[in-house]
Amino acid sequence: MMGVALRRLASALPVLLLVSLITFGMMRLIPGDPAAAIAGLSATPQQVAQIRADLGLDQPFLQQLVHWYGGLLQGDLGRSILMGRGVFAVTMERLPVTLGLSAYALVLTLLIGLLCGIAAALKQNTIIDQLAMVFAMIGISVPSFFLGLVMIIVFAVHLGWLPTGGYVPFAQDPWGWFRSVTMPAISLALLQAGLLARITRSTMLEVMRQDYIRTARAKGLPYHQVVFRHALANALIPITTVVGIIISLLLSGAVVTEALFSIPGIGQLLTQAVLNRDYPMVQGGLLLVTGFLVLVNIGIDLLYAVLDPRVRYE
Amino acid sequence: MSLLEIRNLTTAFGTESGQVTAIEDISFGIEPGEILGIVGESGSGKSVTALTVMGLLPRPPAKILSGSVMFDGQDLTKLSERQLQKIRGPGIAMIFQEPMTSLNPVFRIGEQIMETIRAHERLSPRALRDRAVQLLAKVGIPSPERRMDDYPHQLSGGQRQRVMIAIALACNPRLLIADEPTTALDVTIQAQILDLLMDLRDELGMAIMIITHNMGVVAETADRVLVMYAGRIVEQSPVERLFDAPLHPYTRGLLDCVPSLEHDRPRLVAIPGSLPEPARRPSGCRFRPRCAHAAPACAETLPILAERAPAHAAACIRLPEIAAAMAEPA
Amino acid sequence: MSEVLPLAAAPEAVERAPKRRHPALAALRRLFRHRLFLTGLFLFGIIAFLAAAAPWITTADPNRLSMRNKFLPPGGDYILGTDNFGRSLWSRVVWGAQLSVIIGISVVALNAVFGTLIGALAGYFRRVDNVLMRINDALMAFPAILLAIGVTAMLGPSTMNVILALGIVYVPRTARIVRASVIVLREMEYVQAAVAAGAGHWRILRHHILPNAMAPMIVQLSFLFAYAVLSEATLSFLGLGAVPPTPTWGNIMAEGRDFMRDAPWIIAIPGVALMLTVLGLNMLGDGLRDVLDPRLRIQQ
Numbered sequence: 001m002m003g004v005a006l007r008r009l010a011s012a013l014p015v016l017l018l019v020s021l022i023t024f025g026m027m028r029l030i031p032g033d034p035a036a037a038i039a040g041l042s043a044t045p046q047q048v049a050q051i052r053a054d055l056g057l058d059q060p061f062l063q064q065l066v067h068w069y070g071g072l073l074q075g076d077l078g079r080s081i082l083m084g085r086g087v088f089a090v091t092m093e094r095l096p097v098t099l100g101l102s103a104y105a106l107v108l109t110l111l112i113g114l115l116c117g118i119a120a121a122l123k124q125n126t127i128i129d130q131l132a133m134v135f136a137m138i139g140i141s142v143p144s145f146f147l148g149l150v151m152i153i154v155f156a157v158h159l160g161w162l163p164t165g166g167y168v169p170f171a172q173d174p175w176g177w178f179r180s181v182t183m184p185a186i187s188l189a190l191l192q193a194g195l196l197a198r199i200t201r202s203t204m205l206e207v208m209r210q211d212y213i214r215t216a217r218a219k220g221l222p223y224h225q226v227v228f229r230h231a232l233a234n235a236l237i238p239i240t241t242v243v244g245i246i247i248s249l250l251l252s253g254a255v256v257t258e259a260l261f262s263i264p265g266i267g268q269l270l271t272q273a274v275l276n277r278d279y280p281m282v283q284g285g286l287l288l289v290t291g292f293l294v295l296v297n298i299g300i301d302l303l304y305a306v307l308d309p310r311v312r313y314e
Numbered sequence: 315m316s317l318l319e320i321r322n323l324t325t326a327f328g329t330e331s332g333q334v335t336a337i338e339d340i341s342f343g344i345e346p347g348e349i350l351g352i353v354g355e356s357g358s359g360k361s362v363t364a365l366t367v368m369g370l371l372p373r374p375p376a377k378i379l380s381g382s383v384m385f386d387g388q389d390l391t392k393l394s395e396r397q398l399q400k401i402r403g404p405g406i407a408m409i410f411q412e413p414m415t416s417l418n419p420v421f422r423i424g425e426q427i428m429e430t431i432r433a434h435e436r437l438s439p440r441a442l443r444d445r446a447v448q449l450l451a452k453v454g455i456p457s458p459e460r461r462m463d464d465y466p467h468q469l470s471g472g473q474r475q476r477v478m479i480a481i482a483l484a485c486n487p488r489l490l491i492a493d494e495p496t497t498a499l500d501v502t503i504q505a506q507i508l509d510l511l512m513d514l515r516d517e518l519g520m521a522i523m524i525i526t527h528n529m530g531v532v533a534e535t536a537d538r539v540l541v542m543y544a545g546r547i548v549e550q551s552p553v554e555r556l557f558d559a560p561l562h563p564y565t566r567g568l569l570d571c572v573p574s575l576e577h578d579r580p581r582l583v584a585i586p587g588s589l590p591e592p593a594r595r596p597s598g599c600r601f602r603p604r605c606a607h608a609a610p611a612c613a614e615t616l617p618i619l620a621e622r623a624p625a626h627a628a629a630c631i632r633l634p635e636i637a638a639a640m641a642e643p644a
Numbered sequence: 645m646s647e648v649l650p651l652a653a654a655p656e657a658v659e660r661a662p663k664r665r666h667p668a669l670a671a672l673r674r675l676f677r678h679r680l681f682l683t684g685l686f687l688f689g690i691i692a693f694l695a696a697a698a699p700w701i702t703t704a705d706p707n708r709l710s711m712r713n714k715f716l717p718p719g720g721d722y723i724l725g726t727d728n729f730g731r732s733l734w735s736r737v738v739w740g741a742q743l744s745v746i747i748g749i750s751v752v753a754l755n756a757v758f759g760t761l762i763g764a765l766a767g768y769f770r771r772v773d774n775v776l777m778r779i780n781d782a783l784m785a786f787p788a789i790l791l792a793i794g795v796t797a798m799l800g801p802s803t804m805n806v807i808l809a810l811g812i813v814y815v816p817r818t819a820r821i822v823r824a825s826v827i828v829l830r831e832m833e834y835v836q837a838a839v840a841a842g843a844g845h846w847r848i849l850r851h852h853i854l855p856n857a858m859a860p861m862i863v864q865l866s867f868l869f870a871y872a873v874l875s876e877a878t879l880s881f882l883g884l885g886a887v888p889p890t891p892t893w894g895n896i897m898a899e900g901r902d903f904m905r906d907a908p909w910i911i912a913i914p915g916v917a918l919m920l921t922v923l924g925l926n927m928l929g930d931g932l933r934d935v936l937d938p939r940l941r942i943q944q
Contacts, residue, residue: 018782029316029798137930141923143874146882146915149897149904157905217370218410219430219481220403223395233420252787256878270790271882274797286794290786297785309420309465 003303004312008298016294017159023287024068025037027055027279038277054079055280061166077284082276091266097286098258100170100266101181101188102250108189109196114239116193117200122227124205131198134207139194144253148260155183165262184261188253192246199242203235216314237308248293316343316384318367318406318489323381323391325366327592328374328415334592335379337545341619344489349515349522351536351553353529353568357589359545360525364491366391368408369398385489403434407482411494413475416468423450423477430484441533449480452579454510472503479510483518490514490560491523496531508535529568533557538625541565544590544600551626561628563636564601599630607636674935680799681931687924691917694738695745704732706739706891715907727896727910728903736891737914743892744873745922747807751872752865754811755818762815763822764849768830777823780816788813792875796884803886806879810872821864826856859936866932870925877918893918 030037035052043051052058055078056067071077077087111146120132149202156164168176207213208231216230251266258267273281305311323340326333337359344350352360365371367383369390383390385405390398402408410416415548417424427446431437437445443462450458453476466474475495482490492511496504515522523536532539532553539556541549541564549562560566567585587604590596596603598613605612609632617629630636675681694701709729718725724733764778783791795809830834835852843852879885880894888895893914900910 014778015781018778019785022782023784023794026794026798029795031800137923137926141870141926142919143877143915145878145920146897146911146919149901149911149915153904153908153911156915210711211412212418214370215410215416215478215481216418218368218408219433220399220401220434220485221429222399225429225433230418230421234418237420248787252789255789255793256882259882270793274793275883279798282386282797286786286790289790293787294785294874298512307420310467 005298005302008301012294012298016291019290019294020069020072020287023283023290024065024234026283026286027057030279034279038279051081054081068231073088077287078280080271080273080278080284082278082279082281087281088288090269090281091285091288094269095267097167097169097263098251098254098267100177101184101257101263101265101271102247102254104181104248105188105192106247107251108185109192109250110243112189112193113196114200116197118204118232120197120201120225121204121208129201133201136194136197136201139197141194142190144187144191145256146262147190148183148257151183151187152261165260167261180261181263184257184263187260188250188257191253192249195249196239196242196246200235200239205237207231207235215235233307237304240300240304240307244297247296247300251289251293317346317348317386318344318523319382319384320363320367321382321384323363323383324379325362325371326377326379328377329532329593331593333377333412335545336376336592337542339355339614340381340547342411342540342547342550344521346488346521347515347519349512349524349535349537351532351539352523352525353527353532354427354542354543355527355589356581357544357592358542360527360542361493362523362545363542364408364493364523368402368491369393370408400434403430404485404487405615406489406491407485407487408491408493409475409478409482409495413499414491414497416478417474419466422465423462424471427477427484430481432481434485438511446480446484450477452483452514453477454478455480470549471499472506475499475503475507476510479507479514483514486518487520489523490523491525493523493525494527497528504531504636511535534563541568544595545592546600546616546629548601548630549628550619551628559623559624561626561633562601562630563605563607563632565628567604607632607639611636615636623633671935674930675807678931678935681935682928684924684927684929684931689924691741691924692745695742696739698742700769702732702735702738704735706731706735707889708732715903717907718909718913724913725907725909727899728907731889733896733910733913736896737893737917739891740893740896740914741917741921743803743890744876744888744918747803747810747876748869748872750807751810751814752869754807755815755868756861758811758815758864759818760822760854763819764826764854766819767823767826768845768849768853773823776819778888780819781818783812784820786813789875789878790873792879793882793884796879801887804891806876806885809879810875812873813875814868818861818864818868819862822857825860826853829853829856829870843928861931863929863936866925866929869910870929873918873925874922 027034030053033052035046035048035057036043038055039048039051039093049058056064061065067296075088077091079085080087080090083090116132116136120129123129152164155161162179168180170177208227210233213226213231216226219229254265255267257263258265259271262268266289270282270285272278273285316336320343321341323337324335324336325337340359340363342350351589352358352363355484362376364369366376367385367390373643376389381391385401388397389399393401417423422427424443427449428442431442436490447458447462450461455461455473455476461469466477469477481493490511495511497509508531511522511524514520519614524531525531536553539549539551539553540547541556541562542565549556549560549565551561556565557569559571564585571585585604590600590603596613598615599605599608599617602608602612611631615631617631619627619629621627622633709731710726713726714728716726718733724737727733727736762776762780766773766780786794792806792809792813795812796805797804799808830853835848838848838852876885876892877894877897880892881898882894883898885894886892888899896914897911899912900907904911
């Protein structure tokens with residue numbers, strides 16, 4: 001188990017190195033002079049020069065690179081132009097909001113996706129299967145911001161059941177938090193639930209055809225034990241991989257959802273940074289979120305080893 | 315009274331192009347403690363027969379069209395899934411061809427044995443574990459106590475098949491169905507597994523239905539043999555008689571394919587052609603297109619299994635002519 | 645929001661006979677008996693038609709303001725109503741369809757060319773594999789939409805930059821799928837036989853490997869089209885796509901947001917159009933996968 005963890009961490013290092021290099025390079029994608037772009041049209045040459053110096057863009061390329069990696073090692077990702085504070089600190093402040101929303105959406109995704117997928121596989125080619133798959137197909141086809149808008153119009157504007165937007169911290173008022181993030185979480189979860197349902201179905205169908213399922217039935221095990229113990233234990237292995245992808249999708253999706261429902265998480269932070277040309281914030285935020293995802297995927301791989309003894313004993 | 319009595323069993327599969335029968339009008343019995351061999355090429359319906367008995371065919375697409383499977387005074391074809399679960403294990407147990415894939419890869423082998431017992435009996439955890447260790451010892455797994463906590467991928471193919479047998483024996487079944495139990499194993503391991511099965515029969519008195527395409531396996535283990543071809547039984551005989559005096563041309567063909575030191579045969583002869591697909595079976599006798607002795611009459615009626623000598627039956631209308639032809643010196 | 649999943653195409657075994665009589669025709673025949681595929685084709689066909697015929701089926705300029713006619717509900721003189729500036733929603737949505745389709749085709753083309761090239765090189769030549777796949781892994785580690793947002797943020801909002809950003813996001817994913825097929829095919833006996841017969845690398849790739857890696861590729865590209873359309877709408881909804889007043893579905897919806905209480909159709913019409921497009925493309929992809937990719941076909 002420790003071996004798996006160490007090997008996985010080692011293989012993540014080059015990825016992280018390249019990811020940070022790519023984010024470093026992103027600033028160089030800006031056509032023309034980034035400092036001028038940030039400063040805007042009405043800026044004086046002095047102001048532009050000031051910004052250039054702040055960003056370190058007046059230094060030679062190599063020195064900028066060394067500076068970037070030196071900063072990374074100390075957890076220094078630069079300063080947000082908009083906020084005037086360190087990117088790392090600002091991101092960490094907003095992270096819990098996004099994580100709470102994503103976790104809620106993940107729970108919904110797992111509940112709906114696994115349930116639909118398993119039911120569809122067990123009742124293959126029946127009306128249950130067809131309904132579940134139509135739902136999944138619609139799920140993967142409805143843009144989450146459109147679903148969010150429709151829900152706002154129906155449940156907030158017309159029925160008045162839930163707030164149209166805004167955010168209540170959990171620590172301050174758990175019920176208020178629940179009300180404020182329910183619509184965002186649903187609109188975020190639907191796409192992933194559709195994906196998960198489709199994959200769970202095909203995985204379960206595949207597993208149910210395996211020889212060991214026939215063995216389990218030949219032993220005289222009750223049906224629920226065959227399905228929920230023997231089949232599910234094996235189906236969860238590939239499904240776990242998909243959950244890793246789903247977490248990545250949830251964090252991406254949160255950007256749009258947070259903008260739509262005015263939730264002050266990382267998504268909103270990044271959108272505002274982008275719209276205000278706060279390049280250091282965009283760069284640092286992207287790197288932090290991606291780094292977080294790389295860690296999540298290491299966790300997923302460890303979970304994989306827990307579920308599959310063949311991986312554990314390799 | 316027979317332990318298992320199958321009467322006129324016909325099982326079909328629904329396919330895109332309509333219903334296709336996999337086995338037709340199968341009738342035979344198994345006595346307590348008997349080893350019955352069922353031989354035939356793959357696709358002849360051996361495994362479908364076994365899976366029909368176990369109630370393990372997916373329905374749909376499989377469907378039992380007619381017949382009965384009497385076991386213990388009950389017709390297994392009439393039982394619900396829940397009732398069948400009580401039979402599987404303590405009544406009839408089964409082992410399969412692929413020991414590599416027949417065990418669940420994510421559970422320890424001890425657990426896979428114990429859960430079988432748990433499904434049918436109430437035992438304390440201590441007694442449960444003891445029984446599982448005993449079973450592993452009985453099937454010849456060295457240091458069974460240590461092996462209990464191994465996962466299937468840590469065992470060799472032969473050992474996995476032994477574990478499968480231990481699972482099958484877990485509830486002292488009265489009938490063990492072994493579907494090609496040695497096909498996937500090395501030759502030396504094959505003999506060990508067959509010896510193990512025969513020893514267990516002698517020790518536990520259970521009947522065994524052994525399904526194989528290998529005449530050698532039949533010769534070594536079975537008391538009585540059924541030969542199947544294209545979904546039907548073509549010959550049925552005690553094992554010595556089948557090898558000494560085969561009747562059906564298909565059986566003769568199968569025996570001619572077996573190299574032998576004891577019997578003095580001129581050469582190995584392969585049966586020409588191949589097993590017809592279920593949807594494209596010929597009229598009349600199914601073996602007709604591949605048979606050296608076929609006559610026009612063979613195309614007209616489906617030959618039925620008829621007794622030609624005590625306990626020895628064959629389904630062929632040209633037996634007298636064939637016997638005469640064989641008696642003539644070539 | 646959009647990510648290319650491993651199941652979208654066949655990563656591992658692509659086993660098929662090197663030559664059959666008319667495999668393409670046989671596949672086509674099965675496709676046209678596939679209900680899901682036909683439904684998808686129909687839905688996407690409508691959008692594609694609107695996109696292609698935009699100049700002839702719209703009378704009003706999508707950007708012509710007409711303050712007298714603002715907030716007209718669908719059904720009157722303006723068949724789909726008007727927005728807050730009195731612009732014809734029919735015109736705007738149809739021109740938006742054209743933009744969506746253009747972006748979809750461009751992203752698919754970028755992926756078809758560069759995804760195949762990188763995937764084939766990495767899969768066939770082990771020496772470059774390591775380098776290319778490390779870079780690939782790093783690019784795929786970014787959440788898809790966030791990377792697209794980051795790239796467009798740096799490049800500046802425009803249609804061209806959206807295409808470029810989506811290319812950067814999705815080409816690595818396509819390359820990975822092509823690479824997986826190529827690795828399997830490279831080891832197939834008929835390819836080994838061609839190598840033994842002295843065929844050159846280029847010839848082997850072109851004649852023996854790429855044609856057989858096409859099936860998972862086509863399936864992947866149809867899903868990719870859906871992701872591209874969806875991502876573009878998302879980016880422009882966030883204000884990172886083509887600059888307003890360019891009529892993109894995302895732009896129309898973003899502008900309609902402030903009036904959703906009284907004029908919900910401004911959001912609903914492009915929203916439904918977007919949904920039907922993505923739905924059609926996903927169905928198309930499912931159908932293609934069922935027919936072209938035997939490994940993933942779910943047996944009955």
